[in-house]
Amino acid sequence: MTVSPRGPAAAVLLLEDDPAIAQTVGFVLEREGYRVRVCGWLHEARAALAETAPDLAILDVGLPDGNGLDLCRELRQGPHARLPVLMLSARGEEADKVLGLELGADDYLAKPFSNRELVARVRALLRRAQVSAEPPAPAVAGFVVEAEGSRVRFHGELLPLTRRELGLLLRLLKAPGRIHSRDSLLDAVWGMDADSSDRTVDTHIKTLRAKLRQVRPELDPIRTHRGMGYSLE
Template identity: 65%
Template sequence: MSAHVLLLEDDPAIARTVAYALEREGLRTTHSLLLQDARNLLRHGAFDLLVLDVGLPDGSGLDLCREVRAAGGTPVLMLSAHGEEIDRVLGLELGADDYLAKPFSPRELAARVKALLRRAAVQAPAPLARTAPFLDDRAGQRMVLHGRPLALTRREYRLLACLLAGAGRIHARDTLLAAAWGDESDSQDRTVDTHIKTLRAKLREADPTREYISTHRGMGYCLDV
């Protein structure tokens, strides 16, 4: 069965061009003009990839990107008429997998969609990994503590997943930086410290009885389970 793409785009002419380019590549495409309509489609159906415009009459595709990333690991490609760096950075920070500024080539968009679908298929992780009291839903990029889903950003999830995979071991900041930011990062050690701080706060909110992440000065961080 061919992959199913949800296209959220309020310009009918652009939507027709994109849908035609995707369907020529054998990809089923469902088009939505409005943010709320796209939300309804996602509630009642499964999609393999989302192409989301930023500027919409009833909101922003960035909002839907945030919601989708919190719920699972569906690949997201963002579109924007502005081409401004702030849109691109915000989209990627919210969990978008790729970004394309208008005007764009429909063939390039189709190529990027296919690349994201291939990457998702190759990198699909084992669905669940349990290390009590944590449950790592790798397919959905979601972490559960004591049966309670944690509201983590993409970076926080990657940090916690790295710590959990090596629970009981000390992880250097460089290791955590590579795990959470990969090749995208020009960040410093302080970035890891800041994200660890917010991650600790979320873990504490879910379980105030203990501290899960310990600091080892000059060495790094350790997850104690």
């Protein structure tokens, strides 16, 4: 079995509505050591991205409920801005390829394609992303940020974080010891989401703490400062 550049657990999100192609691509990538989550609809892919951040996304262009290019554009404007994206499409015209690349795709593969070429492109994208990844600074004991900030390990254990929990933790990790107000965390992680409030931050900090305690019950690295906010010690 071939080990991927990011280890055998590298996660790939595959958005493909053709069951035969999805099954083939999923099988090929899993055989190479990748974990593959297959979505056949655009809304399923959005939900999957909201749950956990993959290491790479493979997006089909034509979908029953939209266009993979739309999701690529959304990725480049949100918290997954640096996620490697490979576009798949039955359209081989140069104009479609150029459009995909201009919208932020890292690579473009026209159907039909060989399994060998697909795997080679996936490896290359993951390798490139790993080389260009910015190391977290400063380092915090027990935490390791991997895959361009798309996942975090705590004392060696990969944390099963939601997108918001990951955003909060990364924000705290960027300035350990500094007190982050709820408003600053809200702006940094939720942006212009009008449905969010201070209580939203508190709730996600609570669930984040619970996941950290599942790894090391005796530790509580997130400190609450009454009336001020939170810090990472």
